[in-house]
Amino acid sequence: MKNIERVLKALANKRRLAIIKYLKKEKQATVGDIAEHINLSFKATSKHLGVLSGADIVDKQQQSLQMWYKLSPSAHHISKYVSNSLE
DSSP: OHHHHHHHHHHSOHHHHHHHHHHHHHSOEEHHHHHHHHTOOHHHHHHHHHHHHHTTSEEEEEETTEEEEEEOTTOOHHHHHHHHHOO
16 A cells, blocks of 8 residues: 555656656656756756655666666556556
8 A cells, every 4th residue: 555655646746747758758868868858957856766766667777877767667557557648
């Protein structure tokens, strides 16, 4: 039950939904790319990505000095439904 609550809380934010929409389109992106696309600071974008990562909605991978994010293939079915609904 706590997992569902965490997913729903993570999805209940327009910036995080914008991040999910962007990652759905781009497949993978750096924090800087995401921040630029959604018009938000690097630091704030990182915090939003931390929430999404904590809810297992996105996966992260360090490559050199940059952190790359993509939608998690093992995400909860609720987050998959929401990401499929974003256009």
